[in-house]
Amino acid sequence: MFAGHFGLAAAVKAKTPNVPLWALMLSTQLLDVVFVPLLLSGAETLEPVAGEGYGGSLIHADYTHSLIGALLLAFLAGWGAGKLWGGRGGVAVGSVVFSHWLLVHRADMPLFPGNAGGLPLLGFGLWQVPAVSIVLESALVLLGAVLYFRSVTAGAERRRRGWAVAAGGIMGLLLTLSLVTDVVG
Structure with a gap:
C-alpha cells in the first residue's frame, strides 16, 4: 500500500506548501x-504468508509498529518538522507518520512496545481484501x-505555469505507477 501512502503525502503537500x-x-x-x-538486528521480524501476494507478509514489529511506538515516532518527527x-508543518508531518499505523496492516500491530501485556494485536487488514485495498489506495492516489x-x-506565476503543469503531471504519473506496482507486485 505504498501508493496510498504517497497519495496521502501529495494531498498533504497541497495543504502545507512549506x-x-x-x-x-x-x-x-x-x-x-x-x-x-x-529487522536486521533480529529485534523485529517478517514472516511470509502463503497465498497472499498483495502485502503478503506478517510483520512482527513490536516496537516500531506498536501504537505507543508509532505515536512516539510521530511525535518526534512532528517535533523536528515543527522546528x-x-x-x-510539524502537525502535518506527525499526522502523516501516524497515518501509516492506521491505514495498512492486518492484525499484527501491538498496543505497547515489545507487545507488553500480551494484549490483542490490531489492524484493519486491508491487505487481506485486495479489492477494497485497491479501491481505497486508488482513491488516495487520485486525491x-x-x-x-x-x-x-x-x-505558479504565469511564466512558470508550464513547469508547474509538468510537475503536477509527473507526480500524477509517478503515483499511478506506484499504484500499479503495488497491485501487480
Whole structure:
C-alpha cells in the first residue's frame, strides 16, 4: 500500500506548501524506515504468508509498529518538522507518520512496545481484501494527484505555469505507477 501512502503525502503537500514533498513522502514510511535496522538486528521480524501476494507478509514489529511506538515516532518527527517548518508543518508531518499505523496492516500491530501485556494485536487488514485495498489506495492516489496538481499550478506565476503543469503531471504519473506496482507486485 505504498501508493496510498504517497497519495496521502501529495494531498498533504497541497495543504502545507512549506513542508517539502520529500519530508512528507519519508513521513509516510518512517515506521518502516526505523523497522529496517530492527529487522536486521533480529529485534523485529517478517514472516511470509502463503497465498497472499498483495502485502503478503506478517510483520512482527513490536516496537516500531506498536501504537505507543508509532505515536512516539510521530511525535518526534512532528517535533523536528515543527522546528524546521513551523507548528502546522510539524502537525502535518506527525499526522502523516501516524497515518501509516492506521491505514495498512492486518492484525499484527501491538498496543505497547515489545507487545507488553500480551494484549490483542490490531489492524484493519486491508491487505487481506485486495479489492477494497485497491479501491481505497486508488482513491488516495487520485486525491493526492489532483490536489497536488491544483496546488502547484495555482501557485505558479504565469511564466512558470508550464513547469508547474509538468510537475503536477509527473507526480500524477509517478503515483499511478506506484499504484500499479503495488497491485501487480
